[in-house]
Amino acid sequence: MNSMNASHAVGKHEEDAVFSVLKAAQEAIASFGREKVINGTIGAIYDDQERFSTLFKVNEIFSSLSPEEIMNYAPISGLPDFLAASIDITFGKHRPEAFVKAVATPGGTGGVRHVFYNYSEQGSKILIPDWYWGPYSTIAAEHLREVQKYALFNNDYQFNIASLVEGLKSLLHFQDNVVVVINTPAHNPTGYSLSFPQWEQLLAEIVGCVKEKQKRVILLVDIAYIDYAGEPDQAREFMTLFGGLPENILVTIAFSMSKSFLCYGLRSGSLIGISSNKGYAEEFFNTNAYSNRGVWSNGTRGAQRLLTEIIKNKDVLVSINKEREELRLLIEKRAGLFLDEAKASGLNICPYNAGFFITVPCEQPAITATKLAAENIFAVPLAKGLRFAICSIPTYKIPGLASKTKKALTEI
Ligand code: PLP
Numbered sequence: 001m002n003s004m005n006a007s008h009a010v011g012k013h014e015e016d017a018v019f020s021v022l023k024a025a026q027e028a029i030a031s032f033g034r035e036k037v038i039n040g041t042i043g044a045i046y047d048d049q050e051r052f053s054t055l056f057k058v059n060e061i062f063s064s065l066s067p068e069e070i071m072n073y074a075p076i077s078g079l080p081d082f083l084a085a086s087i088d089i090t091f092g093k094h095r096p097e098a099f100v101k102a103v104a105t106p107g108g109t110g111g112v113r114h115v116f117y118n119y120s121e122q123g124s125k126i127l128i129p130d131w132y133w134g135p136y137s138t139i140a141a142e143h144l145r146e147v148q149k150y151a152l153f154n155n156d157y158q159f160n161i162a163s164l165v166e167g168l169k170s171l172l173h174f175q176d177n178v179v180v181v182i183n184t185p186a187h188n189p190t191g192y193s194l195s196f197p198q199w200e201q202l203l204a205e206i207v208g209c210v211k212e213k214q215k216r217v218i219l220l221v222d223i224a225y226i227d228y229a230g231e232p233d234q235a236r237e238f239m240t241l242f243g244g245l246p247e248n249i250l251v252t253i254a255f256s257m258s259k260s261f262l263c264y265g266l267r268s269g270s271l272i273g274i275s276s277n278k279g280y281a282e283e284f285f286n287t288n289a290y291s292n293r294g295v296w297s298n299g300t301r302g303a304q305r306l307l308t309e310i311i312k313n314k315d316v317l318v319s320i321n322k323e324r325e326e327l328r329l330l331i332e333k334r335a336g337l338f339l340d341e342a343k344a345s346g347l348n349i350c351p352y353n354a355g356f357f358i359t360v361p362c363e364q365p366a367i368t369a370t371k372l373a374a375e376n377i378f379a380v381p382l383a384k385g386l387r388f389a390i391c392s393i394p395t396y397k398i399p400g401l402a403s404k405t406k407k408a409l410t411e412i
Pocket of ligand 1: 183187224255264269
């Protein structure tokens with residue numbers, strides 16, 4: 001095939017999994033009316049009137065920022081107050097005993113990019129779960145890396161720690177650096193969260209894998225949905241476990257403002273590095289700040305200032321947490337309805353603890369999605385299942401959804 005691209009960029013193209021289904025849902029809405037269509041494709045919170053949700057206090061503070069604070073550059077590594085705020089918000093009361101540094105990134109995506117690029121060799125493999133957020137493999141490929149998948153669940157749909165450890169050991173055999181991605185709590189696309197004891201067990205296993213000092217494991221903990229993962233303080237308890245780890249384990253956390261403050265489009269977050277070695281923490285800061293300059297320069301100043309204003313005033317933070325809590329409970333209510341009906345109708349679903357999505361594992365996701373689309377139900381077909389974005393489906397449309405999905409699966 002002819003191409004103007006450089007050799008490594010030939011063939012770059014990807015159908016957006018959500019976009020085509022969303023388009024079909026929008027066409028159905030235009031033909032039949034909004035009430036008749038269930039659009040389970042959008043990974044953003046919509047209220048029960050199907051309006052895009054934002055947090056009032058967040059909007060108010062953002063609107064009150066001066067033009068200079070919105071329009072000006074931020075420092076390359078991020079405003080220092082913003083970095084401190086992102087660390088405080090990420091850990092809450094569960095800050096690990098370790099050296100901690102942060103660098104501003106455009107959302108969690110930016111953090112994923114930096115970890116993939118700076119901590120894995122070109123051409124090497126990154127360990128990700130088999131149920132995963134699609135961009136992990138795109139970002140790996142974009143940076144000339146590959147992904148290897150561990151099975152997130154065993155046959156009983158429980159966390160498959162054995163598969164993760166096996167994958168890690170096999171990669172460590174050939175690579176000195178292995179990046180391992182763990183998307184928890186409220187994993188996309190299943191809503192699964194690792195428990196505290198599972199985290200303890202996992203970290204003990206990883207420590208066992210890096211007894212040889214030249215082997216290094218870089219954990220990337222993607223916490224994009226943490227503020228919708230049950231009680232926010234409890235959801236952070238596992239973070240204390242990141243203290244006191246061997247020096248050849250670097251833990252990184254991709255903090256994102258997108259969901260926590262419902263400002264997806266402002267593109268703001270930070271990559272947090274946690275190490276028992278002061279020098280490695282400083283290296284983390286320098287390396288990722290350098291990458292900021294080399295890839296996108298600085299982050300969105302207005303969003304960084306927004307977070308610093310929020311954290312400055314305790315009452316503001318309390319009020320935002322309260323607003324967000326209402327939305328979290330709304331999603332929990334929708335999930336509860338879906339899960340009860342799934343149980344009653346015998347519909348198998350991936351283990352769901354919390355979060356924006358519920359996923360139904362199935363053999364033929366695309367055919368199932370098409371069958372449901374004929375009934376004006378739109379869900380995103382993944383490689384091994386169907387994803388329902390309950391974050392955006394109004395509560396009154398949830399009853400019937402699980403049983404209709406079960407029926408569609410039975411008829412295939
Ligand atoms: N990680 C997961 C699992 C996600 O689902 C998303 C967004 O959908 C992100 C990270 C990154 O989002 P952002 O770059 O907006 O923070």
